[in-house]
Amino acid sequence: MDFILEAAVRAVKTLFATDISAESLSLQQTRKEFEGDITIVVFPLTKFSQKPPEQTGTVLGEFLVNEVEAIESFNVIKGFLNLSLKNSYWINVFYQTINQPDFGSFPSNGKKVMVEYSSPNTNKPLHLGHVRNNLLGYSVAEILKANGYEVIKANLVNDRGIHICKSMIAWEKFGNGETPESSGLKGDHLVGKYYVIFDKEYKKQIEALKNQGETEEQAKKNAPLIKEAQEMLQKWEQGDEHVIALWKKMNCWVYAGFEETYKKLGVDFDQYYYESNTYLSGKDIVEEGLEKGVFFKKADGSVWIDLTAEGLDEKLVLRADGTSVYITQDLGTAQLKYNQYHADKAINVVGNEQDYHFKVLFLILKKLGRSWAEGLYHLSYGMVDLPSGKMKSREGTVVDADDLIAEMEATAKGQTDILGKATDFPEEEKQNLYHIIGMGALKYFLLKVEPKKRLLFDPNESVDFQGHTGPFIQYTYARIRSVLNKGGFKSDTVFMPVKTVSAVEKDLIIQLEQFPAFLTEAAINYSPAVIANYVYELAKLYNKFYHEESILKAEEEMVKGFRLQLSYVAANSIKKAMQMLGIEVPERM
């Protein structure tokens, strides 16, 4: 649309003798209820024209119709100049830009970005909150790829610490040697089971101590179980053979379980980091900060940074005993990642309860003079809430990821059966279809919402399969594939170009033409929701077209060819957009 802007700038210069920039003009799509394709808001120009908005719009419209070949006509309503572009213009857009093999992705921009997501703790299985994280991270990575970035997907596994020691202690004490094999439990669930047992027994001990007259605080500190866990953590740090062996064994179970869940979710990683390897790093950065005077040491030996000038607080970066805190590690891993990849951007997909942490982290790196800190971004997302409130692992109110996936598949099967859709499909295709549709519904449900907003999930109400949903879009795709097959469409067939298009066809072309702009917007905002809402509009519009125009029984061969091509391009764009959301589309459903 740059040519219209440019002509409008010329018009203002010629008619009103004023130089304006193209940015000062706003072009928008004409609203449905008015005639036209593109609208220029003329209010801002009245101060140059010294005329009322209607007159200003009219002279501008006349100038543009005469000067710009593509503009067919115009009308002015209040301060809005609506321009209608010629059919031939839109047809040209279709053949020249939309109907091209690489439409819907950008060539390499030579830049590298790391997206860190998932980053689970190894003491319990994944739940719905993790699912949102995984889907967001994967999707953002795909969106950036489509925008021309080279992407490294990273997973920083929190495999050490007091939490895993809790599971280990509980397993040793109450496990009787139970293994995933002996129990038939998935490894992560088995370990999670002992995490819950630890908490239960721990609470019992606290109660007992309180009955003996200790305060809540004392009891929490003095309960034998927590002491044992702390001792175990120390032994782990000292490299105690027995503890390390147990730790390795249980972590292996968890990894096997996670792998399974990741596979079902369809997410993957190029690079794993383990905190057991990185938890000591960052201390050298603390040294450096002290030397540079960015940090200061208190009398007890602890190291701090004063961020009060920035409106934040004083923040501890190293404990008095010289051990790391969370942010120490993160300083180290940020540096480690940069040293390894020299990425232009690095994104951390982490929940919004850590907003403050990342604010501080990035600020510290900037103060230390890391130029690459400018490219760091915390993709913060809201919690997933249940109608009853927040999910709590220990209270058993979490929605387990594996259970949820299984339920989604079951619902997909139920829906498919009710509609009698896949009755003649081979068994394998059926199973695959249930998975694709079930995951499509779930993923779309989670991704269509702006990341920073919190999300409400009601386990008692199944995720919809109709309307603004993943399956609706998948269905649209399958339907197109079906028409293309019936029409014997081949992507390399050459068709005679059409001379004219109908209103819906034009709308479809306009919608398709905007795909790259939405792609860019999604990347700038790190927002899969932008893609999700775009592809929904596209699918909706296609269904309207499908309903209004006959494709295979078009009045002319030329028109049939065009409609097939239009359908093909729509299908490709839907597929590409859905891929960016990590959602598969079935060939039939």
Added chain:
RNA sequence: GCGCCCAUAGCUCAGCUGGAUAGAGCAACGGUUUUCUAAACCGUCGGUCUCAGGUUCGAAUCCUGAUGGGCGUACCA
């Protein structure tokens, strides 16, 4: 206390750097299938955009304040 985020239809959400009468889906009600897949299409119903000021020709959008909700403010991660 201080800081950050959120508030749009009964419910779940869109609404781009301010622009026309604020849009979808679900739910409710009605219609469309001898025609390319009805997980679809079309229509009806539904709004003081939390409230109060301000900026502007124009505010759901920007600014200030208030209210309600969430999160953070650990020598936890």
